[in-house]
Amino acid sequence: MTRTRTLVVFSLALGTAAFATAQEPAVNADAQARHEAMEQVGDAMKALGAIARGQAPFDAAVVKKSATTIADSLTAAEKHFPPGSDTGKTRAKAEIWTNRADFDRIMKESQTAATALAAVTEEAAYRPALGTLGTSCKSCHDMYRAPEH
Numbered sequence: 001m002t003r004t005r006t007l008v009v010f011s012l013a014l015g016t017a018a019f020a021t022a023q024e025p026a027v028n029a030d031a032q033a034r035h036e037a038m039e040q041v042g043d044a045m046k047a048l049g050a051i052a053r054g055q056a057p058f059d060a061a062v063v064k065k066s067a068t069t070i071a072d073s074l075t076a077a078e079k080h081f082p083p084g085s086d087t088g089k090t091r092a093k094a095e096i097w098t099n100r101a102d103f104d105r106i107m108k109e110s111q112t113a114a115t116a117l118a119a120v121t122e123e124a125a126y127r128p129a130l131g132t133l134g135t136s137c138k139s140c141h142d143m144y145r146a147p148e149h
Contacts, residue, residue, distance in 0.1 A: 030085040031092070037077035041137075044069040048117075052130055058123040067118035070133070074111045078104075091146045103144055110136040 044066040050056040051063065081103070086092055096103045113133040120129045 028088050030080040030082060031088055031090040034077040034080035034092070035090075037073040037080070040073040041070050041077075044073070045137075048130055052127060058126060060121045063120055063126065064118045067114050067120075067133070071111050071114035071118060074107060074114060078107050078111075091148065093144050093146050096144050099143075103140070106136060106140045106143075110140060 047056070047062055047066045051058055056062070081092065081096055083097055086094055086097060110133065113129070113136050117126075117129040117133050120126050
């Protein structure tokens, strides 16, 4: 009888651990997916920054490609902020979920700014459009991204 109880308790514990482990990857998958999307944003911003700093010539094709990558990556990242995904390894602040309407507004604003930047074909319009995107991204980072430890 004791052996049977031990086996039942062990099986329940193992099942609970398996369930908990099965739940964790979904949360980690969201954090990882949004991290990867934001890494793509950062990589695309490097090319745009090089143009802005005069380290690379203005090239409308590079601007379009980089800004489109940013817009697409922000759209992809936006889907990976479900409630409960603020645990584990993430720089996402809890304010994302407590002030979701503002977070969503800034995310849409950034997507719109990236789309507008992608349409820039003249060098004179480049810096103002990049500035709009940068300001939007910064406001989101300031409010909703924790510093790197």
